[in-house]
Amino acid sequence: MNEQSCLEFTGLEISPRKIDYLTFILEKGGTVKTTEISSSLQVDPSTTSKTLNELARAGYVNHVPYRGVDLTELGKVYTEFLVKRHRILSLLLTHYGLSPEKACDEVSRFEAFVSRDAVDKICSSMGHPMFGVCGEISHGKCLHEEYLTECRNK
Amino acid sequence: MNEQSCLEFTGLEISPRKIDYLTFILEKGGTVKTTEISSSLQVDPSTTSKTLNELARAGYVNHVPYRGVDLTELGKVYTEFLVKRHRILSLLLTHYGLSPEKACDEVSRFEAFVSRDAVDKICSSMGHPMFGVCGEISHGKCLHEEYLTECRNK
DNA sequence: TGTAAATTTGGGCTTACACCAAAAAATTTT
DNA sequence: AAAATTTTTTGGTGTAAGCCCAAATTTACA
Structure with a gap:
């Protein structure tokens, strides 16, 4: 890989x-x-x-x-994305009045069908939050260009 | 029914x-x-x-x-909810940088797994928007108490 | 009325997910 | 180390949601 x-x-x-x-x-x-x-x-x-x-x-x-x-290496990268997706989406739902627990449950039901592309857009729109409602949000080894640039300019 | x-x-x-x-x-x-x-x-x-x-x-x-x-009557009420859910979720995603088209596509993939309860919370948190990115949002015959109260107080 | 079109039925295939029973491999116990 | 136990895998089945094709049925129309 x-x-x-x-x-x-x-x-x-x-x-x-x-x-x-x-x-x-x-x-x-x-x-x-x-x-x-x-x-x-x-x-x-x-x-x-x-x-x-x-x-x-x-x-x-x-x-x-x-x-x-x-x-595998792919498995690690991929699963880190899965966790990030779960946390970003859960965090998002809590911004609309869902409790952390409800948000988690809700996301577990539909997360498999949310694309990486959408997650990346949501993530950057949220300012790459570091903490979600169910754990730390790692932006992993797959940071997209925009975020890398942001970081470089800090 | x-x-x-x-x-x-x-x-x-x-x-x-x-x-x-x-x-x-x-x-x-x-x-x-x-x-x-x-x-x-x-x-x-x-x-x-x-x-x-x-x-x-x-x-x-x-x-x-x-x-x-x-x-059927149930079918009408239910499908109106389906349409509302689609539009609320699509609108939501456009607030995170997705284009209307991408938002629609994305939502089509996962909407079936988003509960009515979550949709209601999102909807009221958004202030019961009347227009989405793919049509008018009808809040239907099943308005929840909170919204009915809001309306009464206007 | 007889033929063409629309619709349904019956059969078969795929993916995802689950279980049970039996075989196989590993571990533990004596 | 051999026997007994536990873990894991394999093979067989089942359900649910989709999908298709071919054949039968019903409707429509010429």
Whole structure:
């Protein structure tokens, strides 16, 4: 995976449920076992096993059978975007009178269908906030030109 | 369908594609033929026929076989909400730097998963705007108490 | 009335997601 | 180290939402 990989996704590649898998793996960190994911997401281990294979085939995780998974470089970059998207959108909704909890729930339902492009626009329109309602917002390694320029001019 | 029917939905009842069917039927008005829907949504008539049956079973349309469909009272109220949601969310996104067209496209992808409750909060937080980027925003027959009170006090 | 057009039905395919049972691999226990 | 237990995977199934094609049905019209 090269350095431009962060520019090569729309944010619409992953289904809602796979977002849960990836963010769990990112938050847990390191190598994660099938059972840990299964009990966290409350699904049968066989379901986890199959989903992990799909995520591996798509290049987001390394899966060593019977051993566990960890994020690939693409997986890390991608999942950081997923987290950022979640936090930006949640923060946005709280600006319209939703409680942090409700905002989080609401966003979890639709975030998979919000493009990276839209998130970037919202993010810069909000002034690249550093904190959301459910954690720190990392602007990651994929800062877009506009923000880099802003930073340089500080 | 009684007068309270407008209070008995979450906004999450309908799949993305069915939204297209219902809004087309609302916009076309009156009784709509299978073929009209098919050519507008670019799907096989057999697909339309089956979807119409599902919408009829769910109570949103009256379907007279070989004749066409029209919205039930519930269908009208519900679809007016769908349109309002689309317009409120599109308007919202344009406030974050998205063009009207991009906002519309973006919203079309995720609107099905935004609850009525969230839409109501966003709507009142925006001051119940009357115009969106893709048409007039009707606040319909299901105005919530807060807005009714506001109106009474004007 | 008979043919053409519209519509529906039946069958099949895909994606996403889930479960269970059984096989396989790893781990733990004795 | 071998046996027993636990974890993980595989294979089979099922549901729900879409979609298409081909064939049957109904309507419309010439």
